[in-house]
Amino acid sequence: MIEGLSHITLITCDLDRMSAIVTQVLDGREVYSSGDDTFSVAREKFFLVGGHWVAVMEGESLTTRTYNHIAFKIPPGTVEEYRRRAEALGLDIRESRPRVEGEGESLYFYDHDNHLFELHTGTLEERLERYRRGRLPERPMTTREQALRDLRRTLTEAGFETAGLDARLLLIAALGISPTDLITRPDAALSPAEAGRLAEFARRRLAHEPVARIVGEREFWGLPFRLSPETLVPRPDTETVIETALALIPDRQAPLTMADFGTGSGCILTALLHELPSARGLGIDRSLDALWTARLNAYMNGVGDRSLFVASDWASAVRGPFDLVASNPPYIASPEIPGLDREVREHDPLLALDGGPDGLDAYRILLSEAGRLLKPGGLMVLEIGYDQAEALRHLARDRGLEVLRVAHDLSGNPRCVALARP
Incomplete structure (x- = not known):
């Protein structure tokens, strides 16, 4: 008697490319990689996808496309997120057949080996119940x-x-x-x-x-950035950091090194790398979800080959030194969090907002490490709250840093401070 589904095997001509699809689109977790020490007929990797064992084996691609496919269940309201993931990897989206009300949504896409995948929001029980009700009277179509x-x-x-x-x-x-x-x-x-x-x-x-x-997306510095629950929504005020850093760099063609602490969506690092064609950058964040999103954004905007992303609690896992350090750290004082706008309080990650009792915790950490993180003459450009400029001046000077300028945003508020290591 059949006890259930054992596993699914997919044959691919490019093991790494298929692995990216399984992990980045299908949320798979790699549990085994044969390397060159194979027990089967070819190199292979095993993944867990939604609790199911998916094997990926090296071999020849399918010669043609068919409608035979594998379908995975996804939560309602997430089809567009998975569509963005598939598009980011260059997969061929196939339009879904017309659906009747109550049947759920589906996303179809082909991989590079001609396999067809379906991601579906409904369940078998829901579909059977809808089909039992027969065809409903057609409603006028909305334009x-x-x-x-x-x-x-x-x-x-x-x-x-x-x-x-x-x-x-x-x-x-x-x-x-x-x-x-x-x-x-x-x-x-x-x-x-x-x-x-x-x-x-x-x-x-x-x-x-x-x-x-x-x-699931926001424009920053004229570039598109994907979002995740653990990244801030990039804001126009943060572009002041980019403007200030670029204004203080004498040669934009120089092979600079830079680091972005608390990178989130990677908008600061990616925007700077976009403007500095010979620079290389490091994005640092505590959140693995944020790092995945930042890496996706870097590649989507053409700077992935010049960027690296590292999980670290601020500078604890980073050596340096760098020509430029930039950051939009959490700078809202803890007692002020409950009074934030509802859209910020309920939807932005607390980790990216809460700057401690006075909002300055992250600055103290970064400035205390500035001597190690910056090359002599290196720049540090930090976003700040509208009322924190004077506090940052004192913190910087106490740590031997030169305050180059305090830049203002479009509303006329102090928005970032530029510092230098003498």
């Missing part, structure tokens, strides 16, 4: 223009100041289209899957989840 208007009105009535922009961004993300496509095809009808995805996005926004969290 993009109608959906945009309805969502804008809903958000406006709920008191969102940026209702129009929010509605537009959510609709574009839910449909997976470009802003131009929305303008040129306003009368295109939403499929049931698209309508369901938009309804889910609207529900999350009405619960005060930030738009960037819902769509």
